[in-house]
Amino acid sequence: MRKVFVIGIGAGDPDHLTVQAIKALNEVDVFFVVDKGDEKAELAAVRKEICRRYATAKPYRIVEVDDPARDRTDPAYGDAVRSWHDARTEQYAELIEHEIDDGKCGAFLAWGDPSLYDSILRILCELASRSTPVFEYEVVPGISSVQVLAAKHRIPLNEIAGSVAITTGRRLASSGLPEDFDHVVVMLDGNCAFTTVTDDVDIYWGAYLGTDDEILVSGRLRDVQSDIQRRRQRARDAKGWIMDTYVLRRRRLP
Numbered sequence: 546m547r548k549v550f551v552i553g554i555g556a557g558d559p560d561h562l563t564v565q566a567i568k569a570l571n572e573v574d575v576f577f578v579v580d581k582g583d584e585k586a587e588l589a590a591v592r593k594e595i596c597r598r599y600a601t602a603k604p605y606r607i608v609e610v611d612d613p614a615r616d617r618t619d620p621a622y623g624d625a626v627r628s629w630h631d632a633r634t635e636q637y638a639e640l641i642e643h644e645i646d647d648g649k650c651g652a653f654l655a656w657g658d659p660s661l662y663d664s665i666l667r668i669l670c671e672l673a674s675r676s677t678p679v680f681e682y683e684v685v686p687g688i689s690s691v692q693v694l695a696a697k698h699r700i701p702l703n704e705i706a707g708s709v710a711i712t713t714g715r716r717l718a719s720s721g722l723p724e725d726f727d728h729v730v731v732m733l734d735g736n737c738a739f740t741t742v743t744d745d746v747d748i749y750w751g752a753y754l755g756t757d758d759e760i761l762v763s764g765r766l767r768d769v770q771s772d773i774q775r776r777r778q779r780a781r782d783a784k785g786w787i788m789d790t791y792v793l794r795r796r797r798l799p
Contacts, residue, residue, distance in 0.1 A: 547645045547680040548572075550652040551659045551666065553687015558755030559595050561688045569685045570595070571602035573652040575644050577637075581612045585786050592654045608644050610636060622715070634668045642678035656788075658689040661711070662732055690754050690790045691730050698749040698763055702728055702792065714738035722746070722793060729793045737774055739766060745796045748773070752780060752789035766793070 550569050555561030562570075578592050593607060613632035616625045637653075645651040655663050669682050691711070695702050702709045710726040714734025718741050722729060731738065739748060745765075750773050752760045760780060762773050781787040 547641060547647060547678065548650045549641060549645070549669065549680050549682040550650065550685060551669065551682065552652055552654050552685045553658045553689075554592065554595055554654045554656065555688040556657050556690040556693045556755040557591060557753060557759075558693075559591070559598055561693070561755055562595065562599060563685070563687070566685050566687065567599045569652070569683070570600040572650050573600060573605055574603075574646075574649040575606045575608055575651045576600075577640055577644070577651060577653050578607055578609050579612045579653075580609050587784075587786075588656070595654065606644075608640065610640065630664050630668065633664060634671055637668055638672055638675075638678060641672065641680055645680070655687060658687045659684055660686070661689050661691070662713070690732070690751075690788070693754040694730075694749065694751045694790050694792065697751055697754065697759070697761055698792075700749055700792070700794075702730070704728070717741070727795045731791050731793065734789065734791070737770075737777065739791065739793065740770055740774070742766060742793065744793075746793045747796055748791055748793055750789065750791035752777065752787055754788075754790065758784070765796070 550573060552566050552569050554566065576596055578589050580589055589609070596605065596607065613629060613636060615629040641651065653665050655665055659666055666684065673680070673682065704727050707727050708725065709728045709730060710723045711730045711732065712723070714731055714736060717731055717734070718736065718738040722742055722744050747764065748766045748769060749763045750761070760776055762769055762776065777787060777789065
Protein backbone atom coordinates (compact mmCIF):
# COMPACT_ATOMS: atom_id res chain seq x y z
CA MET A 546 0.00 0.00 0.00
CA ARG A 547 1.29 3.43 -0.92
CA LYS A 548 1.05 6.20 1.67
CA VAL A 549 0.77 9.94 1.12
CA PHE A 550 1.39 12.57 3.75
CA VAL A 551 0.02 16.10 3.54
CA ILE A 552 2.31 18.04 5.85
CA GLY A 553 1.58 21.59 6.96
CA ILE A 554 4.88 23.47 6.93
CA GLY A 555 3.89 26.85 8.36
CA ALA A 556 3.83 30.30 6.84
CA GLY A 557 7.46 30.63 5.84
CA ASP A 558 9.70 30.14 8.87
CA PRO A 559 11.23 26.62 8.93
CA ASP A 560 11.30 26.89 12.73
CA HIS A 561 7.49 26.79 12.73
CA LEU A 562 7.42 23.09 11.86
CA THR A 563 5.84 20.95 14.55
CA VAL A 564 7.51 17.89 16.04
CA GLN A 565 4.79 15.80 14.38
CA ALA A 566 5.67 17.33 10.99
CA ILE A 567 9.36 16.58 11.44
CA LYS A 568 8.58 12.96 12.35
CA ALA A 569 6.45 12.66 9.20
CA LEU A 570 9.16 14.19 7.01
CA ASN A 571 11.50 11.42 8.08
CA GLU A 572 9.11 8.72 6.86
CA VAL A 573 8.96 10.11 3.33
CA ASP A 574 10.67 8.54 0.31
CA VAL A 575 9.60 11.12 -2.29
CA PHE A 576 8.55 14.75 -1.88
CA PHE A 577 6.38 16.44 -4.50
CA VAL A 578 7.25 20.11 -5.00
CA VAL A 579 4.92 22.11 -7.21
CA ASP A 580 6.67 24.65 -9.42
CA LYS A 581 4.58 27.82 -9.82
CA GLY A 582 7.02 29.63 -12.09
CA ASP A 583 10.08 31.81 -11.65
CA GLU A 584 8.22 34.47 -9.69
CA LYS A 585 7.40 32.01 -6.92
CA ALA A 586 10.60 29.95 -7.07
CA GLU A 587 11.30 31.17 -3.55
CA LEU A 588 8.36 29.13 -2.25
CA ALA A 589 9.78 25.94 -3.76
CA ALA A 590 13.19 26.80 -2.31
CA VAL A 591 11.72 27.01 1.19
CA ARG A 592 10.19 23.56 0.78
CA LYS A 593 13.53 22.13 -0.34
CA GLU A 594 15.32 23.78 2.57
CA ILE A 595 12.82 22.25 5.00
CA CYS A 596 13.54 18.80 3.53
CA ARG A 597 17.29 19.36 3.72
CA ARG A 598 17.13 20.58 7.30
CA TYR A 599 14.70 18.09 8.80
CA ALA A 600 14.38 14.96 6.59
CA THR A 601 17.60 13.34 7.78
CA ALA A 602 16.58 9.76 8.64
CA LYS A 603 16.97 8.24 5.17
CA PRO A 604 17.55 9.12 1.50
CA TYR A 605 14.69 10.75 -0.36
CA ARG A 606 13.85 12.09 -3.79
CA ILE A 607 12.32 15.43 -4.74
CA VAL A 608 10.02 15.40 -7.76
CA GLU A 609 9.25 18.85 -9.16
CA VAL A 610 6.05 19.28 -11.14
CA ASP A 611 4.67 22.26 -13.02
CA ASP A 612 1.42 23.58 -11.62
CA PRO A 613 -1.37 23.36 -14.24
CA ALA A 614 -2.25 26.68 -15.78
CA ARG A 615 -5.22 28.51 -14.30
CA ASP A 616 -7.43 30.82 -16.36
CA ARG A 617 -7.49 34.02 -14.31
CA THR A 618 -9.44 35.91 -16.99
CA ASP A 619 -12.55 33.73 -16.77
CA PRO A 620 -15.34 35.79 -15.15
CA ALA A 621 -16.85 32.54 -13.81
CA TYR A 622 -14.41 32.28 -10.92
CA GLY A 623 -15.80 29.07 -9.44
CA ASP A 624 -15.79 27.24 -12.78
CA ALA A 625 -12.22 28.34 -13.49
CA VAL A 626 -10.99 27.11 -10.12
CA ARG A 627 -12.80 23.80 -10.48
CA SER A 628 -11.20 23.25 -13.89
CA TRP A 629 -7.82 24.03 -12.40
CA HIS A 630 -8.43 21.57 -9.56
CA ASP A 631 -9.53 18.89 -12.05
CA ALA A 632 -6.22 19.26 -13.86
CA ARG A 633 -4.36 19.01 -10.57
CA THR A 634 -6.33 15.89 -9.65
CA GLU A 635 -5.23 14.06 -12.79
CA GLN A 636 -1.65 15.24 -12.33
CA TYR A 637 -1.50 14.06 -8.71
CA ALA A 638 -3.01 10.68 -9.64
CA GLU A 639 -0.10 10.18 -12.05
CA LEU A 640 2.42 11.18 -9.41
CA ILE A 641 1.05 8.82 -6.78
CA GLU A 642 0.81 5.90 -9.20
CA HIS A 643 4.17 6.28 -10.93
CA GLU A 644 6.45 7.98 -8.42
CA ILE A 645 5.57 6.12 -5.20
CA ASP A 646 6.45 2.44 -5.14
CA ASP A 647 4.24 0.00 -3.28
CA GLY A 648 5.06 0.11 0.44
CA LYS A 649 6.70 3.53 0.09
CA CYS A 650 5.66 7.00 1.17
CA GLY A 651 5.22 10.31 -0.66
CA ALA A 652 4.39 13.76 0.62
CA PHE A 653 2.96 17.10 -0.39
CA LEU A 654 4.18 20.03 1.72
CA ALA A 655 1.28 22.42 2.26
CA TRP A 656 1.97 26.08 2.94
CA GLY A 657 0.50 27.06 6.31
CA ASP A 658 -2.16 24.56 7.37
CA PRO A 659 -3.73 22.19 4.80
CA SER A 660 -7.25 22.96 6.01
CA LEU A 661 -7.22 26.63 5.00
CA TYR A 662 -7.76 27.53 1.33
CA ASP A 663 -5.66 24.70 -0.08
CA SER A 664 -6.93 22.25 -2.71
CA ILE A 665 -4.81 19.24 -1.78
CA LEU A 666 -7.26 17.63 0.68
CA ARG A 667 -10.17 17.86 -1.76
CA ILE A 668 -7.98 16.33 -4.47
CA LEU A 669 -6.80 13.42 -2.32
CA CYS A 670 -10.35 12.75 -1.13
CA GLU A 671 -11.45 12.51 -4.76
CA LEU A 672 -8.52 10.24 -5.67
CA ALA A 673 -9.07 7.98 -2.66
CA SER A 674 -12.62 7.30 -3.88
CA ARG A 675 -11.30 5.86 -7.15
CA SER A 676 -10.18 2.29 -7.71
CA THR A 677 -6.71 3.38 -8.78
CA PRO A 678 -4.19 4.40 -7.62
CA VAL A 679 -4.68 2.66 -4.28
CA PHE A 680 -3.20 4.60 -1.38
CA GLU A 681 -3.86 5.85 2.12
CA TYR A 682 -3.19 9.39 3.28
CA GLU A 683 -2.53 11.20 6.52
CA VAL A 684 -2.77 14.93 7.27
CA VAL A 685 -0.31 16.66 9.57
CA PRO A 686 -1.55 20.10 10.70
CA GLY A 687 0.65 23.13 10.36
CA ILE A 688 0.90 26.64 11.79
CA SER A 689 -1.29 28.85 9.62
CA SER A 690 -0.66 32.42 8.53
CA VAL A 691 -3.64 33.35 10.70
CA GLN A 692 -1.87 32.08 13.81
CA VAL A 693 1.39 33.76 12.86
CA LEU A 694 -0.36 37.06 12.12
CA ALA A 695 -2.08 37.11 15.52
CA ALA A 696 1.16 36.24 17.29
CA LYS A 697 3.17 38.92 15.47
CA HIS A 698 0.59 41.59 16.31
CA ARG A 699 0.15 40.15 19.83
CA ILE A 700 -3.64 40.07 19.56
CA PRO A 701 -6.32 37.49 20.36
CA LEU A 702 -8.63 36.60 17.50
CA ASN A 703 -11.83 36.88 19.52
CA GLU A 704 -13.47 38.92 22.21
CA ILE A 705 -14.82 37.16 25.31
CA ALA A 706 -17.51 34.75 24.10
CA GLY A 707 -17.14 36.25 20.63
CA SER A 708 -16.90 34.62 17.22
CA VAL A 709 -14.36 34.87 14.43
CA ALA A 710 -15.08 34.75 10.70
CA ILE A 711 -12.54 33.65 8.10
CA THR A 712 -13.26 34.86 4.58
CA THR A 713 -11.61 35.91 1.33
CA GLY A 714 -10.92 39.27 -0.20
CA ARG A 715 -13.26 38.44 -3.06
CA ARG A 716 -16.16 37.79 -0.67
CA LEU A 717 -15.36 40.82 1.48
CA ALA A 718 -15.51 43.05 -1.58
CA SER A 719 -18.80 41.58 -2.81
CA SER A 720 -20.66 41.13 0.49
CA GLY A 721 -19.04 43.54 2.92
CA LEU A 722 -18.02 42.94 6.51
CA PRO A 723 -20.11 40.18 8.15
CA GLU A 724 -22.54 41.79 10.59
CA ASP A 725 -22.37 39.22 13.38
CA PHE A 726 -18.61 39.12 13.82
CA ASP A 727 -16.33 41.55 15.63
CA HIS A 728 -13.18 39.91 14.23
CA VAL A 729 -12.86 38.97 10.56
CA VAL A 730 -9.78 37.24 9.14
CA VAL A 731 -9.29 37.93 5.43
CA MET A 732 -7.16 35.71 3.19
CA LEU A 733 -6.52 35.52 -0.55
CA ASP A 734 -7.03 39.24 -1.10
CA GLY A 735 -5.33 40.15 -4.35
CA ASN A 736 -7.02 43.54 -4.75
CA CYS A 737 -6.93 45.26 -1.34
CA ALA A 738 -10.59 44.57 -0.60
CA PHE A 739 -10.19 46.33 2.75
CA THR A 740 -10.50 49.60 0.84
CA THR A 741 -14.19 48.78 0.26
CA VAL A 742 -14.95 48.54 4.00
CA THR A 743 -16.85 51.55 5.34
CA ASP A 744 -17.23 50.31 8.92
CA ASP A 745 -15.02 51.83 11.62
CA VAL A 746 -12.48 49.04 12.17
CA ASP A 747 -8.88 48.43 13.10
CA ILE A 748 -6.71 46.39 10.72
CA TYR A 749 -3.84 44.08 11.58
CA TRP A 750 -2.06 43.32 8.32
CA GLY A 751 0.96 41.20 7.51
CA ALA A 752 2.81 40.04 4.40
CA TYR A 753 5.50 37.37 3.92
CA LEU A 754 4.80 36.24 7.47
CA GLY A 755 7.56 34.22 9.08
CA THR A 756 10.19 35.24 6.51
CA ASP A 757 13.02 37.77 6.42
CA ASP A 758 10.83 39.99 4.23
CA GLU A 759 7.96 40.16 6.71
CA ILE A 760 5.96 43.41 6.78
CA LEU A 761 3.50 44.35 9.55
CA VAL A 762 1.10 47.29 9.72
CA SER A 763 -1.69 47.94 12.21
CA GLY A 764 -4.00 50.79 13.12
CA ARG A 765 -7.34 52.33 12.33
CA LEU A 766 -8.22 51.22 8.80
CA ARG A 767 -9.07 54.67 7.50
CA ASP A 768 -5.69 55.96 8.74
CA VAL A 769 -3.38 53.20 7.48
CA GLN A 770 -5.02 51.72 4.37
CA SER A 771 -3.09 53.96 1.97
CA ASP A 772 0.18 53.02 3.67
CA ILE A 773 -0.66 49.33 3.35
CA GLN A 774 -1.47 49.74 -0.34
CA ARG A 775 1.84 51.52 -0.98
CA ARG A 776 3.89 48.97 0.93
CA ARG A 777 2.06 46.08 -0.66
CA GLN A 778 2.58 47.33 -4.19
CA ARG A 779 6.23 48.16 -3.58
CA ALA A 780 6.90 44.70 -2.16
CA ARG A 781 5.04 42.96 -4.96
CA ASP A 782 6.94 44.90 -7.59
CA ALA A 783 10.24 43.99 -5.94
CA LYS A 784 9.58 40.25 -5.45
CA GLY A 785 7.07 39.50 -8.21
CA TRP A 786 4.59 37.96 -5.75
CA ILE A 787 3.02 38.60 -2.38
CA MET A 788 1.12 36.59 0.22
CA ASP A 789 -0.66 38.65 2.85
CA THR A 790 -3.33 38.17 5.49
CA TYR A 791 -5.16 40.56 7.78
CA VAL A 792 -7.64 40.85 10.60
CA LEU A 793 -10.38 43.49 10.72
CA ARG A 794 -11.64 44.28 14.22
CA ARG A 795 -14.62 46.47 14.92
CA ARG A 796 -13.68 49.42 17.11
CA ARG A 797 -15.31 49.51 20.52
CA LEU A 798 -17.40 52.51 21.52
CA PRO A 799 -15.73 54.62 24.23
